[in-house]
Amino acid sequence: MATEQGQLPDAYDEVLEQFARVTYLSDGGSYLNWDQEVMMPDDGTPARAKQLSTISGVHHDLLTDDVVADGLDELDESELPQPQAAEVREVRRQYDRAAKVPRDLVERISEETSNALPVWKEAKAESDWSTFAPKVETLLDLKREYAEHIDPDADPYAVLFADYEPYLDLSVAEDVLTTLRDELVPLIDDIKASDTELADPFDGAYSDDTQMALCRSLLDTLGYDWDRGRIDVAPHPFSLGTQFDARVTTRFDEEDPVGAIGSTIHEFGHATYTLGLPQEHYGSPLGQHRGLTVHESQSRLMENHVGRSRAFWDLVTDDVNDHLGTEVTPQAGYEAANQIYPENRIRVEADELTYHMHIVLRFEIERDLLAGDLDVEEVPAVWNEKMEEYLGVTPDDDAEGCLQDIHWSHGSFGYFSTYSLGSVLAAQLFAAAEDDIADLDGKIRNGEFGPLHDWLTENVHAHGQRYETNDLVREATGSGFSADPFVEYATAKFGDLYDL
Amino acid sequence: MATEQGQLPDAYDEVLEQFARVTYLSDGGSYLNWDQEVMMPDDGTPARAKQLSTISGVHHDLLTDDVVADGLDELDESELPQPQAAEVREVRRQYDRAAKVPRDLVERISEETSNALPVWKEAKAESDWSTFAPKVETLLDLKREYAEHIDPDADPYAVLFADYEPYLDLSVAEDVLTTLRDELVPLIDDIKASDTELADPFDGAYSDDTQMALCRSLLDTLGYDWDRGRIDVAPHPFSLGTQFDARVTTRFDEEDPVGAIGSTIHEFGHATYTLGLPQEHYGSPLGQHRGLTVHESQSRLMENHVGRSRAFWDLVTDDVNDHLGTEVTPQAGYEAANQIYPENRIRVEADELTYHMHIVLRFEIERDLLAGDLDVEEVPAVWNEKMEEYLGVTPDDDAEGCLQDIHWSHGSFGYFSTYSLGSVLAAQLFAAAEDDIADLDGKIRNGEFGPLHDWLTENVHAHGQRYETNDLVREATGSGFSADPFVEYATAKFGDLYDL
Incomplete structure (x- = not known):
């Protein structure tokens, strides 16, 4: 050979x-x-x-x-x-x-x-x-x-799905969404029934400039390479670029700095993947990301497993307080970042659990639209019915209902389920990283992101498209793609937070 | 037919x-x-x-x-x-x-x-x-x-020149530069010898934010269409875009707000040309600019014939004072914008007269470089000799000498003379506009830019590449391309300002 x-x-x-x-x-x-x-x-x-x-x-x-x-x-x-x-x-x-x-x-x-x-x-x-x-x-x-x-x-929907995730069958997405619905709905119900209330300490109004300064500072802490990136405001946050120049965007709600923090760290996760692709392979598939499941795993890993951890809030709470003029404790910040609020109607503001119900809803609507089983004009009514069914709330209007996402304007039908696939994979990868890196939690608490960054680069980023999705997961974690680590992680974390 | x-x-x-x-x-x-x-x-x-x-x-x-x-x-x-x-x-x-x-x-x-x-x-x-x-x-x-x-x-230099100005022969550029040197050097000498000193009232330090706010306000006054434009900072200001989206850039020196004003209005002139190209012809030569001579005529017309006029300073001095916290009179502002200072070493900061000596210098150096008569390593020495010869000054270092312009990094050899050609054409076009528009001076003083804008659109912008350069000039002014109106204008204006 x-x-x-x-x-x-x-x-x-x-x-x-x-x-x-x-x-x-x-x-x-x-x-x-x-x-x-x-x-x-x-x-x-x-x-x-x-x-x-x-x-x-x-x-x-x-x-x-x-x-x-x-x-x-x-x-x-x-x-x-x-x-x-x-x-x-x-x-x-x-x-x-x-x-x-x-x-x-x-x-x-x-x-x-x-x-x-x-x-x-x-x-x-x-x-x-x-x-x-x-x-x-x-x-x-x-x-x-x-x-x-x-x-x-x-099935045309399966064909479109393969544009975003070429190496997992659409049935994998269906199975994951079914698992998430089956496992998370009872957990969400338990949380609703729980007497425990998490702290919600950020009750002021925080200017865009204040929040931007905080987000920049957190990106410094996380190690964003400003010589190869930048941050701007966009109505629908995203990250985009190459291993030479991977940019993030964010947006601000004056009442929700925790939302901006989460969104910024999410896009930072995407950018970190992009920046970790090998520069020497720029232009080859070896220098390109492995599809949207893996991309989303990198954003969700940073957003949820780092940014929503108690260790991270131990690290950054002083900085958050300095910027926002608050006097929040690490535990209160941690709780604020982990509020479960089924009454939320906006996917990008959703918590870690109800988020997936937003995906199930879009997945079902898109499949019916593509198949011709649902007329476009009926979307608002069906959207609102499903919101009521899955989350017990009804959007006040289309802006916070079926018009909230940018994706359909991009023609990106078939994209949404990669968000859930990525979230699930994030948990699986983070569990593997925890196995490989001694006291990862302590390292995050100390602001030592190098070992995690190196682990992700070595096991995910550096491969580009060398492996098919399932093989990449197996190489990195030792086992096939699975939703189990996410269910375990979510059950443990929220069970603990809500005293279930 | x-x-x-x-x-x-x-x-x-x-x-x-x-x-x-x-x-x-x-x-x-x-x-x-x-x-x-x-x-x-x-x-x-x-x-x-x-x-x-x-x-x-x-x-x-x-x-x-x-x-x-x-x-x-x-x-x-x-x-x-x-x-x-x-x-x-x-x-x-x-x-x-x-x-x-x-x-x-x-x-x-x-x-x-x-x-x-x-x-x-x-x-x-x-x-x-x-x-x-x-x-x-x-x-x-x-x-x-x-x-x-x-x-x-x-001649390779003539071939390169035609990329920027396809319809004027390089000999026209040579003639114009010769005329400008012959006519302007004595005028500059007279000014040097004159006892008259123009007012120089902006002696504070003005922050970038202050100057940007002023520039934005002046662009409002001039009628920049923000739905089709934006302003940003760049190390070497430029304008670029299409009739749907023509952007300007500017830069700031905290001691020189008049420089930022001039530079911004210059780029606004370029953007106004771009925005005046017919949208219905986007994609055709009829929707494209007529080359860099005509482009530069539009920037110089705005910068010099509008922005450096007494009428304009009557219009904007209050706004300038409001932004800068100064108490300048319109006459003092007008004088500040028209200072002749041969000791300046930077082309983009040059006054209306010595500017062309900077072009002559570059033209000569580029021709010798292309012809192989000058080694690249000799450029700094030759540059400094010519500065001494033409303007009586020597740059302190390469940064304010032969490294000051971005053009060579773009590979744009043969470009510079279109700056002088454009300046000359600006005077010719403005004189024709003055003939056609009753009391143009008064209209500028009143902030009525519509008639001038319409005249430029009708006579220049709307044609795109329909006419060759000379024909466009003839259609707009009734005569062929000529440096005479510029010489007359400059002699009269500076003769008056410096009591010559």
Whole structure:
């Protein structure tokens, strides 16, 4: 078996070189998305839509170019050494999907999503689903067409899901969501019935500037590399970038600094994954993230297992008090970060348990929309029914109901379940890290994030797309993907907090 | 002659459709340049260089695609109606140049310029030409190679100049610079010899925030459309964008608020041109600017003929005083904005007269560099000699000498003379506007910028690339391109100010 670069077939070099161009172009486009959501003046949309749809079309052309098609024909992964075989596997996967979809459709989807973004913003501001509904209808049609091209015999929702998580079957997502519903609903009911009330000490109004200064300070504590990152405000927080420049965004509610802390640490987790991808493999699948399940595991690990731990609040409470002018104890901060409040209607503000009910709801609605079993105009009513069923609350209006998330304006149907998959994987990875790192809890309490950071880099980030999702999980934890560690962790933590 | 869209040949539609994709891609890239200079974290450069060089290469491929080549072969401008003939003329011009240059060279130039930017920044911060010199050497070699591909028999400097100003011969630039030197040097000498001293009333220290608030207020007064623009800080101010989103940047020196005002109004002039390009022609040459001479005429017209007028200072002095906490009179503000100070070493801080000596110096150095008559390592010595010769001053170090401008890091050799050409054209256009608009001076004094804005839109902006530069000037002013109006204007204004 050839193992040296010089013995690899020419086709390998040709395919990977072209794939690098695809990556560079697509990364360039991603910073234009960042700009659109963070910096672009309001009326810039029509031109930006053209720019991004052209990039999407060119991306498609480059990826499906003969140099890739012919090169892949010549290559056989089973005859290649690792990690080159993995690189070719990943290029082939992307090529196989892209080659089935016409460029025109790719460009239309891109342009429609750019144009849908301000319509969603406006509809949310006006709390009027009916103005956004036609865009959702259009995007659903386009995405159905897209899925039909890729596999006319498959469930279109499963086809779309594979864009976000290519190596776990949709049935895994269904199983995880079922497990979470079965396990968490009784736990949430127990908490509701409990007499224990957690501390809720941040009862002032905290300015955006104050909260931003605090978030920056916490990112310093966590070790964010400012030479390769930045933080800005966005209506719907996200992280985006490359291993050379991975940015985070956050948002502020003057009554909820704990929300901003959680959201910022969440996006920091995403950025840390991106920054941990090997720079020497930039442009290759080995320099790219392993899909949204693993990406979300990194954000949720930081947000929940670090940021919502008692050890972390022991570390940062003084700093929080200094910034906010409060006199909160570490235990009170810890409790504030772990409040379970089923009455919340907003997914991104949800606690660790009810969060997953928000995902179940979206998963069910999206599946019905894609299958044509639910009309777009019926979404607000169905949304509100399910909120009542799963959480016992009804949104006051569409803005805090079915218009709350940005995803549908991006045409991202099939995305949401990766949030639950990632949360579950976060618990599994953190448990493995705890096994490997002596006194991880004490290290967090002391602000020693190096060992955790190194563990994540070594076991997750540095691999890029070398392993399929399940294999990555097995390499890192010694066992297959499982929701059990999350259920154990949640049951123990909230059982303790709420004296169950 | 066919005049309706339906009667145009198919090749016209095919060529223009492809050219629109070229434009969208290139505009997308331009916002990545904005990001690199304004927002990007320091260590993002290697990835950004790859993204931009890929876009440059794809831009080249799309522009030289068979659909353009074959379409242009079929089309004959003389048989097309206007403005379609002008569109095809402009696509042909760009195609003819691009087709002669290999994509690989285009990509190398792009990547080298992206990588040169941080090296220039660092060299300037350290005031050390020797660290930047290798990059200049590399870029000179690449640009010589580029010019050689386009026309091996032409003066390479003239070939490069045509990238910035395609329709004025380099001899026009030489003539203008000669005229400016011949006319302005005696005027500057007279001013030096004059006993008159202009007021210099801004002698405090003004914070960045204070100056930014003032600049924003002045842009409000001038009518900047914030829904299609934004202002940020950049080490080397610039404006960039499309008719949907044209941004400005500025910078601050705590001792020089008048400098920030001038720089901001200058970039506002550029943005106003961009925003005045017809939106319905976005993607066509009719929706693109007419080259850097005309672009600079719009910035200089706003900076000098509006922002450095007594009428403007009558309008804004109260606002300036409110922001800066000063008690300056309109006459004192006007004088401060019109100080002639040959001892200044920085082009972008130069007054209206000595400015052109900075251009002459760069023009001469660049020509000698391109021709191989000057070694890169000799630049600092030659720069300083010429400063002494033309302005009677010697820079203290390279940072305020040959490292002051960003342009060489962009590989933009041949660019500078368009600054003088634009300044001269600004005077010519403003004189024509004064002829056409009753009491333009009074209108500026009253803050009525609508008529001037409309005149510029109608006579310059709305045409995009419909006319060649000289024809545009003739359409707008009734006469050919001329430096005379500038000389008359400068002689009268400074003669009056300095009692000559």
